[in-house]
Amino acid sequence: MSQSDHPFSLPAIKVYLITILFYSIVYMVLMVIPFHATLLGGTKTDIGLIMGATMLTSMFARPIAGRLIDRHGAGRIFWIVLILFAASLFGYLVPSLWMLGLVRIVQGIVAAFFSTAMEIMTIDLLSDRARGQGLSLYSLSTMIPSTFGPAIALYLVDQLTMREIFLIFIGFGLVNAVLAVMMARSTGTGAIKQTMEPQRLAITAPESMWKHRSLWISSIIMLLASIANGAIFTFLPLYLEHRQSSMGSFYFLTQTLVLVLCRFVGRSFIPSDGTTPTRLIGFTLLLAAAGSSLLSVSVQPAILIAAAVLNGIAFALMYPTLLTYVSFTVPDQARGLLLGLFIGAADCGFALGALAMGPLIDLFSYPMMYISCAVCCIVAGLLLWGYKPAPTNQTRTNHTAL
Template identity: 25%
Template sequence: MTTSTHPSTTERSTARSLLPLVAIIFTGFLSIGIPLSALPLHVNGVLGYSALIVGWVVGIQSFSTILTRKFSGSYSDRFGPKRAVCIGLPLASCAGFIYLASTWIADPLWSLIVLIAGRLLMGPAESLFLTGAMTWGIGRVGVPRTSKVMAWQGIAMFAALGVGGLLGVLIQQRYGFSGIAWSTIALPLIGLAIASMLGALAVVRGHTEGLPFRAVMSLIWRFGMAAALSSMPFAILSSFLVLLYKTHNWDGAGNAIFGFSVGFIGVRLLFAHLPDRLGGRKVGAVSVAIEFCGQLLLWLAHDPTMALAGAVLTGIGFSLVFPSMGLQAMANVPAHSRGLAVASFMAFVDVAAGLTGPIVGVVIGLYGYPSAFMAGALACVAALLVMWRSGAQH
């Protein structure tokens, strides 16, 4: 169990406590974001596989992450979040080496198999360093600032995914997928260097075990489900926006992904306090409604400007859903089970990310690439229904 007793922490000291962890998340997630936009181009354009296979390759990391969330949360509670971070980041570099090895294989099938092995290894790597960093942040600044921890680290996460999307396209075009692999190898090691310089949180020994997994899930599942459904548009955008642009012969797919990131970060920077002030359900519902409008714009887009506007709106809407739902989820869970609660909450988003690619790949096969974003709009409607039902029961 990690302690978290800093109720008098000032805003300045909160920033000092969180900035190194934000840097760790940013570098770690760059190693995820850079391949994310390059994978569709590599798997479809170089290896020659369909959109369905692209969806599986992109989404399979999330299945691997899901299977290790419980372990990573319990490990962080038992041995401390620093150790979880310092194991997860080198694993991410190892996944990069496997990506690199896949480029040495001429046969497309075996190259794909090795690439998938790297994606599977990146799952537990992400699970450990992200769960560890989130738990570490809450332990350093205190539970009342949980939404700030999630907001700041979420900025780092999605900034890395947005910037990584733009960089991934550029690196893939200039250096091929081997350049993507070398980036994946190097970036987590920068995060590891930062983590090694930070002091570990105290781990309380001799305390009884935390809540069982089932009990934690019963406390947070409604909030996790809403977060999962509202994250599906992002999974769709990151997996298929590049191919939508390619299908229409549009330029600027990387700019659209970057636009998502700008919308996301701008709202987080200016309005991260709103869940604490107005309530998570209210802020979450308005956010998902904006996200819904962004998905409709992408579905109806007839030029790259309209698609860019849809991506930006999606980022604006998605921005505050995670901290809004996360704040409510963490408030329901005792401190000695916080690592498991963080991991379980994020597992809902992992499930959505893992299932979205394959399911939407089938939809695209039947109705074309624009239909992916209608599926995202429907996911937003489902998220609003879950929030409404959750509010009716409390």
């Protein structure tokens, strides 16, 4: 398989387009599910469990997804899970809360396999020096649907029945599955997989696999920062309602637009040679800490806009930067598994932002909770001192654990 030095090569563009369509369906489904569950007689607790099932399932499924991708190749996995995703959408036609929860669990597994496979495919399709830009553009592709998907879904809810809406989603899912199969045939992505098969099979359980310092430091940093991100998305609307502010939608629109813009413009600033991105990650953590701190101070429009900009820049650059760095430091033989652990840490942090910060609000207050989020980002910044010097090219070639 030849690799491209250009992040806009045709195979890479196909990856981005399939990703955009997949997450367009995901974001539209997220908007529709609460309405559908309510029509089925679901309580607020039922809706919370159903909505949370996907992320929790995805978090635990990522290491398994990575292991299977290491064995069978990302190109083979990605079109299989897209077919499964399209099939799972038919479950929404069954008027049952149990079926709704089951479909969400299946789609959590699909999301884990899909995102891990597509990130590894992006790595495989691009050369080392284009990897940072490619992963940033892939991350951008996952965010673009959030700018229009919810709005389209809410429009459909006002115009169509739930059955008609889900039939449209099924159509989108089938189109995406067909595109994935066509891409696998035309570009040979079914054969995308790392070499050294015997080594891959032999590395499934050695103790040394768990001793990659760069992986674990990066994962803990991402987990702590994601706690702040998860708390913002979960509780900021309630906080603003509590303070009688109507700026919630404007905050999230601003943050999303800043995030999308920075992911595109900032992709060239992401190191793509395996060097430790200490300064860039430290900068983003400071921005995230400042953004959370501002939310604890005031809900005045100017403060909220400033917080949205700071958080948008921080979370736009942090994830693709750490993911790119980790992709260079883990061995190719277990890259899927170890990258899956890193991505799972981000999911875990986002979930903890809702699970752990809720009781903190009950015990203290919303401002204290956002101060705690800022502290998490500062603590994550202190962990940067734990990185060892970046490995040389020869060391990376030999896949030596840090």
